[in-house]
Amino acid sequence: MTHIIHDPLTRRWRTTGTTLATVIYLFLLVPIAVAVPMAFGPTDGLTFPPTSYSFDLFRVFFGSPEWLNPLFESLEVALAAMALAMFSGVPAGYWISRHDFIGKRVFMGIVMSPLIIPSIVSALGLYLYFSYLRIDASTLSLVLGHLMVTLPFVILMIVAGVNKLDRNLEFGAELMGAGPIRMFLTIVLPQLLPSLVSAALFAFLISFDDVVISFFLAGSNTVTLPVKMYTALEWEVSPVIAAVSTLLTAVSLLVCSVAISLKKATPTEI
Numbered sequence: 001m002t003h004i005i006h007d008p009l010t011r012r013w014r015t016t017g018t019t020l021a022t023v024i025y026l027f028l029l030v031p032i033a034v035a036v037p038m039a040f041g042p043t044d045g046l047t048f049p050p051t052s053y054s055f056d057l058f059r060v061f062f063g064s065p066e067w068l069n070p071l072f073e074s075l076e077v078a079l080a081a082m083a084l085a086m087f088s089g090v091p092a093g094y095w096i097s098r099h100d101f102i103g104k105r106v107f108m109g110i111v112m113s114p115l116i117i118p119s120i121v122s123a124l125g126l127y128l129y130f131s132y133l134r135i136d137a138s139t140l141s142l143v144l145g146h147l148m149v150t151l152p153f154v155i156l157m158i159v160a161g162v163n164k165l166d167r168n169l170e171f172g173a174e175l176m177g178a179g180p181i182r183m184f185l186t187i188v189l190p191q192l193l194p195s196l197v198s199a200a201l202f203a204f205l206i207s208f209d210d211v212v213i214s215f216f217l218a219g220s221n222t223v224t225l226p227v228k229m230y231t232a233l234e235w236e237v238s239p240v241i242a243a244v245s246t247l248l249t250a251v252s253l254l255v256c257s258v259a260i261s262l263k264k265a266t267p268t269e270i
Helices: 008-039 056-062 065-098 104-111 119-133 139-163 167-175 180-191 193-209 212-217 225-235 240-265
Strands: none
Touching (some): 056 065, 056 240, 065 225, 139 193, 139 212, 180 193, 193 225, 225 240
């Protein structure tokens, strides 16, 4: 039932809040509205609005190893970091949610500390540590660095998903003779599917879009796409950056749309 607001002061505050939120959203969307048209402009420079429209910038991007190699490196690192984060974060999140132990809050604070520590501090620490281990400037160092950033998000989303599950189903499976692993695979994981998909896609996007950690850990042969974009802006103003930005925006929207669709289509209870 819809509640009608008769208080003029309440209506005024509600209108002000709605207007302010609209202005903020429009302000955040302006860079996208500028970058996307520029991606279809000429190849001789960045102009807004474009003097002509074509797909030439996209052809330059997909035809240049200078841009494709960082793209493939970003995909490789993001997929590896996502897989490791899911492989370790899903059982960890389930165990943390289902068990109480001394120092649980402290333990969770340590696990979530990468979300609090500034990225540049973490990147510098990882760079010095991996340099000591002699694995810096490698794909392995990038994957491990991105794992440190993505793992807390995966654990947090899995913990939130497990807390919504009906624990009686797990007890019932155990009473029927199912072992812990079989119960986890047949009872818990099917119910966690929306959280699993969201956590995996979110981990992929965080890794794929990372700049700070990748900038410190990348080598001459392991440059990721965001680092390439940053250096291109620093040393040259390449029009291809607009096409890359548009592609990254489209990928992010596509991944979010898939995650939302799967979450709506998947039942949360069985």
